[in-house]
Amino acid sequence: MANKKTTITEIARALAITPSAVSKALNNHPRISDTTKEAVAAMAKKMNYQPNHLASALRKGKSNLLGVVIPMANISFFSSVVKGVEDVVNAEGYNVIISQSHDSFEKECTNIEALLKTQVDGIIASIGNETTDLQHYENVKEKGVPLIFFDRVDESLGVDTIIIDDYLGAFRAAEHLIDQGCKRIAHIGGHKHVPLYHNRIKGYLEALRTHHLPIEEELIWESGLEIKDGREITEKLLALSNPPDAIFASSDYSALGAQQLLLEQGINIPDEIAIIGFSNEPFTSYVTPSLSTVNQHSEQMGQRAAKIFLERMASKNKTDFMQNQTVLTPELIIRDSSRRGT
Amino acid sequence: MANKKTTITEIARALAITPSAVSKALNNHPRISDTTKEAVAAMAKKMNYQPNHLASALRKGKSNLLGVVIPMANISFFSSVVKGVEDVVNAEGYNVIISQSHDSFEKECTNIEALLKTQVDGIIASIGNETTDLQHYENVKEKGVPLIFFDRVDESLGVDTIIIDDYLGAFRAAEHLIDQGCKRIAHIGGHKHVPLYHNRIKGYLEALRTHHLPIEEELIWESGLEIKDGREITEKLLALSNPPDAIFASSDYSALGAQQLLLEQGINIPDEIAIIGFSNEPFTSYVTPSLSTVNQHSEQMGQRAAKIFLERMASKNKTDFMQNQTVLTPELIIRDSSRRGT
């Protein structure tokens, strides 16, 4: 079809100079004269030259590719993080490769392997729910590829991490419900082996203790935090001889499930039972009543992770391997599902 | 840190053979003996060898990278399409680079350029709302890089396209409202210069004509289709001396805006005014009342686009440049917002 490729060699030929002169001109090397630089630039434009990134990446040992591994792209939290990452690294000439693990351990492993094979310069990841063995991440570390965990992190590997203060978020969420006059607050939690959910449970418990409310095992549940989990657990909660007057769910989806069930049962939200979720997924503001939740500052989280990556790239002298542990402060978002009239 | 790199040269040295023998062994070349292949495989595993993708990509002139350009990743439709694409191409050894244009013409151009520079093997794109000049896409074509448009396409470039039958989707949506007994159906449409929205308007009009309903200009609006547009237009519709008894919105977001306003005004949905949206965004099933909508088969669309890409790669003999125009059939999803009791 078209003259598919213009290489620096061709530009060189056209100008009767050497490829290396062209390369240096394009890279603005100080020893190249302005005249040559201009001539090269003009010819490059004229010949519609597009640098071959692979060649330079190979030579420089740097692909300018950043891998991001997330459980799901269609969860708004994660796509926002990705947006934050992109905003920061695109400006520095990096491209982002996103791969989804769908919370499958196997897929996560193959994704990591694919990214390493593609010679990404770094990996930003959120660990899948299924994952307990971290060998594939060890691998990344061994290869000397910067690795940064966000949200679902593991401290044991000694890599950079960035999370929100889940404990505090949960504490505030529970405290807010207490402020609204709730006395029996149920918790729809995630699996305790995931640190982040564990921290939320602790925050919830501490809030109860602080305000001298009894802790009742029958009100505390663990689950996969999907919509159906919210429904099922809420059903069980309603069946109790003494049902709760509030539900704090560790995800917006499970909170939504709870809300749907309550609405179907004709239970008034928030007066009979108040609800608060976690993550500030967009839909929480669309539903009726709008759902209170906790904002995780997803985009900021991505930006921060990206900046840490860039710092790692800048200081490849690996002498100062100080682990970077960033904790962002969550923000309570109070909406109709928990705002009781005074 | 670690012995960061194992190359085929090192494997070769360890086995006292040449790098080319190693390369051929790894690639299962027929002329290499099974003994050698096994020895190489064993040594590769032992030395934790990871092929350098950049080098092979450079040599082979093929990066195994596929670029996907979408307006927004946090719109579920687009992330589903991406998922469909990934499912298909990952299996064939490709990685996907996603870049978002945020409906900015400038960003779209730089994205395309970045992808070309990265030497992607192909590009799957949905044209941004702002875009009217297609020079950057011409560029892709000129370079001989397979280009496939989906959803927001442009036929004039002569590249492969994949869309749903927007006309039919709109026709059915409007017809469904008519079936429910609605007589004055308003339309919250997108900008007419985007073919897809134009087709939906045509489908809507044709449904009215088919069922002998009058077409009233005051009921037909163009907008950016966001939540606020839905609210504003609905407000205007309610102010009419003869307000509509149904609203067909060209996006789920604008349908949601309409719904919110109607609920605030205490208007019964669907009995006083029925609503139907377009796209089947997940939140449509979460809101109350749940929103009727049109399913665009997003994941299938992505899969189809990916398959077309793979076909193009397989037949790089570019003799048979038959443009591939796929049209998927949309599916009506009827929920509470338009289902009137009989």
Add this chain to the structure above:
DNA sequence: TAAGTTTGTTCAATCGTTTGAACAATTTGA
């Protein structure tokens, strides 16, 4: 004006892998 410095360019090696051609060793066929 001879020695030293600066300027602008070319040379040549390199990144790690691939691949057709070449070649030696072995096997087959008539």
Add this chain to the structure above:
DNA sequence: TCAAATTGTTCAAACGATTGAACAAACTTA
């Protein structure tokens, strides 16, 4: 038994860009 075919491997040249060293020419400086 000698030529032909097969098998398994090595050779060497790519792919396109980068980069330190080398070098010639021009310019300073004493």
